[in-house]
Amino acid sequence: MYLNCHTYYSLRYGTFSEVALLELARENEVARLALTDINNTSACLNFVRRAADFGIQPILGIDFRNGVDSCFVGIAKNNEGYRELNDFLSHHLHREKKIPSKAPVFQHAFVIYPFEKVLLNDQYHFSDHEYIGISVADLRRLPFSRLIEYKDKLVVLQPVTFRNKRDFNAHRLLRAIDNNVLLSKLPQEEQASPEEKMFPVRNLAEVFSEHSFILKNTEKLMQACSIHFDFSPERESQNLRTYLGSREEDEALLEELCQKGLPYRYPEVDDRIRNRLAKELELIRDKGFVSYFLINWDIVSEARKRGFYYVGRGSGANSIVAYLLRITDVDPIELDLYFERFINLYRTNPPDFDIDFSWKDREEITQYIFDRFPHVALLGTYVTFKSRGVIRELGKVFGLPKAEIDFLCEGHYNPSELDGVSLLVLKYGNLIKDMPNYLSIHAGGILISEKPLHAFSATHLPPKGFPTTQFDMVIAEDVGLYKFDILGQRGLAKIKETIEILALNRPEEYASVDIHDIKAFKQDPKVNSMIRSAQCMGCFYVESPAMRMLLRKLEVDTYLGLVAASSIIRPGVAQSGMMREYIMRHRNPGRAEEKGHPVMLDIMPETYGVMVYQEDVIKVAHYFAGLTLGEADVLRRGMSGKYRSREEFQKIKDKFVENCRRKGYEDSLIDEVWHQVASFAGYAFAKGHSASYAVESYQSLFLRTYYPLEYLVAVLNNGGGFYRPEFYVHEARMLGAVIHAPCINRSIAVNCIYGKEIYLGFAYLKELEARVMDRILKERKARGLFLSLEDFLDRVMISIEQVSILIRIDAFRFTGINKHELLWEAHLFLNKGNAIDHPKLFPPVHQDFSIPHLHSTELETAFTQWELLGFCLCSPFRLLKEPPKNDHGSKDLPRYEGRYIDIYGYLVTVKNTKTHTGKRMNFATLVDQQGEVFDTVLFPPVAAKYRFRGRGIYRFYGKVVSEFGFLSIEVMKMQKEDYIQDPRYAEMKTATQSRLLNDRREEVIDKGEEQEER
Incomplete structure (x- = not known):
């Protein structure tokens, strides 16, 4: 009897899941139920999949609305009707068109117009498939309406949006969030009626008993509806079944x-x-x-x-x-x-095939797929309300000040000390948390289907411009749709751009480079030496501090070693404690026979009996625990979180333990092996996956070894990597490059290299407008280099604010004129805020100005670079208020091993983590005064006492320790060093003080003269 039910996929409107809706229906003895979310079909497939578990016949439809204004409800008679509804909704979502008040003529779907809408409409003609919906609230007015005459067209349309008062309150909060208003300001018309609830079937029948024809019409309509999707394990794939036609x-x-x-x-x-x-x-x-x-x-x-x-x-x-x-x-x-x-x-x-493309090429290859195949859509996903996000949203809705919202988000509070409003924020935050907030796009999933994708759901059109399903990968696999993963990454773009830069910067060497000659790279001693010494800055997947540390500990210098390291670094292996065990067995081969179980060693001899790869789960389950390959694959999928049936997964786990006991293994061994399986199976890579990563790592390592400057320029031009851009600039300088700030005559939008000279791109100047950058480059290409500031201002349309940025970064240094003098000159040429906005018909006549001789200091330049580029091009140690007390650096760590060292470092990156007891600790990577990298660790007692306070230089006192040959510093004390005062503002402050002093002197003199006159 319920033809208008909403779940929380009626986004920012509904309040519970499709499974909760089925539970509610069973409690109220409902046998048939229609799911009709508002302009959304996200829950439909899972609703059908689960309905049988609750003994309910599912019906699918859509509540078509403009905002909260209801137009009509579409109910699918069958799968064809469901597709019709999806076609109609998708057409309007893609084009952002309003839903019309009159529904089209659906061939396989019913249309139900709300009672209120029909009353407002003068047209009272209804087609065979059209009905008028009457809710419990509408019954009071029905007898007094002309619509009572349409007895064969009236059906029950009791909306279901809430289970209880709490749901209604949550709904109001969601509507306030959606409208971005205070709860007290939420318009009544933006809310559903609190009467939108489900009643037991017998109660509903009793309410409509005086109008039994309405019940009969409703029953007849529902009996005419049937929907089916195959979710059985034996289901046929819904992907495109043939490539050529047979x-x-x-x-x-x-x-x-x-x-x-x-x-x-x-x-x-x-x-x-x-x-x-x-x-x-x-x-x-x-x-x-x-x-x-x-x-x-x-x-x-x-x-x-x-x-x-x-x-x-x-x-x-x-x-x-x-x-x-x-x-x-x-x-x-x-x-x-x-x-x-x-x-x-x-x-x-x-x-699984995950195919990575350059981030620059991915959209083009995606467009090709949409053009090449008939039924294609991107795979959707849901962005849910997260803990802090929902607290911020609810805090705004309740009108809390920002400081109180921030306090609640931090989580360091005693609930007994909070006021009533804050407690409501937390209460409803817990209720709304994890509800879907809006639809988004899966990271790389594309569906290529045998039949139109609207047979499964409607599609929407996100900013990327490709139709996207309203369901996610889990339900897609349930119904037999398997995604093609087309992903974008920057590592490939770095490799490709390096080759392009080589063609320009070293054409004589470019011809001899075959970037696909992986076999040669694997055997190259120089490349393998780079891996062993962990000199991998900028290289795909191997540049992070954790990976650099692992490579040093494992002494990796082979392709197979790198393949293993790519999977060992994943969270699961480390969390299970097997990363350390693997390193120990690798460095001491006798340990494997001593510690490893014979069966495990026999299964995984290459990894010393330690589970490293995802397929090791299958091997251990099959050979160690005696599960079938099918059961082993269920175990692997269950571990990765992709398997729907937790009950089936639990059965496999029980059988794993039972089989191991039957084989005579000790419970302690069974527990240990299961712990390894459970802790890392969801995170580990398949070996082939790791090997693919290692291939790309070798390509980038080859370029980093033989063409380091070109490679680092490509890294910078493609968004950097694990570190901030300044550290790739620093690395290039350490490798012999001369780094130049942006230059009007040498720079382009991105970074460029001439020999060993790297010119930073205009794009680093965040305040420089893209259109100005474009004008500069077009003018320079068309008419040659700029000869002076006057020549530049004559040829490029630019405002004084924009040219000031270029002058301050010293982009006109080729003129040999101090930038302060150039600023004066620019101001005299251009009125503030006005640009030259038309071409000159005649050569300009310039007036000579007498400009005072000015100068700038290196420190002033450094601070200007910091402001405009985000980093300075000199050593940050030169900016310290007090010079370092020593020159200790990475080179000194070997001779201080086991002893304490006092050392200064410029912060590169910090990893905040927690021990198994939940205490905070830090790993930090820094650059020393000589430009070399070193690593520190702050264990919980020290981390609790000292905190990193952003970028800058820190002084450490700690013990140099070695773990498997990798040296780091266990910090005992730490303090952040102060920089000198920015000389630009110091000069400004001095000038202001002098001016005020002069003004005060003149004031005193004036008063003295006044007194004398009196």
């Missing part, structure tokens, strides 16, 4: 492509390769994944045609078929990649 053609093409790829990948083909290929092809055919591989092949083939760099990773990188199709560059034979992680007989979903 399975036979697809299978023939896949076989042909693999055979063509063999000579390229394997000059010598042996039985191991042939057998692996035959086994994979057979399984791919049996599981129906042929089109999935061909679509990925199509995408990467197009990328190569367009000259795009890409990296194929994910569990699909364990596949020789993917290697032969050039979807990945990881050789599964060389790495002995575990076939069953990629695919097995029990697997229902295709293997």
Whole structure:
């Protein structure tokens, strides 16, 4: 009897989930139920999936509204009707069109107009599929309305939005948030009626008993509705099922492509390769994944045609078929990649292919996919209300001052000391937390479907401009839609741009660089030496302090070592304590036999019996615990959080323990192994995935080794990396570059390099307008270099504020004139706030001005650079108020090992973390006075006493310690050093004081003269 039910996917309106709605319906003995969220279908698939668990027949529809103004409710008779509704809604969402008051003629859907809307409309003609909805509240007026005559068109339309008063209060708060108003100012018309509740069916029937025809009409309408989606494990994939049009053609093409790829990948083909290929092809055919591989092949083939760099990773990188199709560059034979992680007989979903493109190329390849295939959409996701965010929103709604909101967000309060309003903020914050706030886009998921995606949900059109589903990846997989991951990253752009810079800066060497010659890179002693010494600043995935520390501890100098390190660094391995154990076994091979279980060593000899890769979960579950490969894959998916049925996962866990006991393992061993599995399975990489990352790391390391300055310029031009831009500039200087501030005649928008001279780009000047930058570059290209400031002002339309920025950063230093004099000159040429806004017909006649001789200091320049660029180009140690008491640096750590050292460092980065007991501690990386990097650790007692207070120079006193050969400082004392006062403001202050003193003297003299006159 309920044809208008809302969940919290009626965004910032509804108050509970689709599962809670089903629970509510069961409590009220409802047998049939229509889900009709407001302009949204996010909950529909899961509503249908779960309805059977509650013994309820699901019906799907949409409550079409403009804001909160209800137009009509659409109810799908069947799947075709659901698609019609989605087509209609999507059309209006994409074009941001208002919903019309009159519904179109749906072929497979009913339309129900609210009683109130029909009363306001003079038209009383209704088609066969159209009805008038009567709520409990409407019944009072129905007998006095002409609509009582339309007995065959009246149905029950009792909205369901709340379960109780608390839900209604939460609804009002959500509406206030949505309208950005105080709760006390929320208009009545922006709220739902508190009567929008569900009643037991018998009560509802009793209320409508005097109008039994309404109940009969409603029952008839609901009986005419049926919706079905297959969620069974045996369901057929909903992805595009064929690439060429038939399975036979697809299978023939896949076989042909693999055979063509063999000579390229394997000059010598042996039985191991042939057998692996035959086994994979057979399984791919049996599981129906042929089109999935061909679509990925199509995408990467197009990328190569367009000259795009890409990296194929994910569990699909364990596949020789993917290697032969050039979807990945990881050789599964060389790495002995575990076939069953990629695919097995029990697997229902295709293997993961994450294809990374340059952030500059990703949108273009996405557009190609939308143009190439018939039914495509981006995968949606939900941005939910988070703890602090919802406290801030509710604080504003309740009218709390910002200071009180900040206090609540910090969480350091005693609830007994809070006032009533603050307690309400916290109470309803907990209720609203984790509700969906708005729809967004999955990081990289694209759906390519056999049938139109509106068969599954409506789509909206985010700023990216591509249709996006209103459901997420979990429910997509439930219904048989498996995403293609097309991701963007900056590492590939850095590699590509380095090659482009080389072509300009070192053309004689550019021709000899083959960035795809990975085999040569893996064997290059210089590259491997860089890895071993952890000189990886700017390099993909290996530049962070944690990775640098791990590489040093493991003494990594091989590709396989880097593959392992890429997965060991992931949170799970570290949290389980197995990172340390792996390092100890790596450095002392005898320890593996001493500490490792024979079965574990036999399963994972390459990693000393330690679980490092995601497929190790499958191996341990299969070989150690005796689970089937299918059960092992359920375990892996359950660990990663992608598996829906927690009940089924628990059964697998119980069987894991039971099988281990049957094998005679001690409970302590079982607990230890399970702890390892549980702690890291959701975070670890598949080995092929790690190997793909390592390939890109080797490419960037090769460029960093042989063309470091060009590579660092490319790093800076693509947004940097783990560190702030100033540290890549610093690294370039340490490697021999001469760094120049932006220059009118040498710089471009981004950074550029001439030989070993790097000119910072205009883009670093955050206050410089893009249009001004564009004018400068176009004028310089068209008519040559600027000869003077006057020449520049004659040729470029610019305001005094904008030219002042360029002068202050010393962009006219080629003139040899002090920038203070240039500022005077610019002010005399341009009226404040006015720009030259038209071309000159005749050469300008300049008047000679007499400008006083002015000068600037290096310190003034440094502070100006800090203000305009975000960092200075000199050593920050030169700006200290008091010079350092010593010159200790990274070079001194070996001789101080085991002893205490007093050292100064400029802060690079801080990692705040917590111990297993929840106490705060810090790891910090700094640059010493010689420009070298060193690391510190502040354990909880010290971290509680001393805090890092932003960027700057710190003085440390601590003990130099060594762990597996990696030196760091355990800090005992710390203080932040003061910089000198900014000389620009010091001079201004002095000038102001002098002026005030002179004014005071003149005032005294004037008064004295007045007294004499009297």
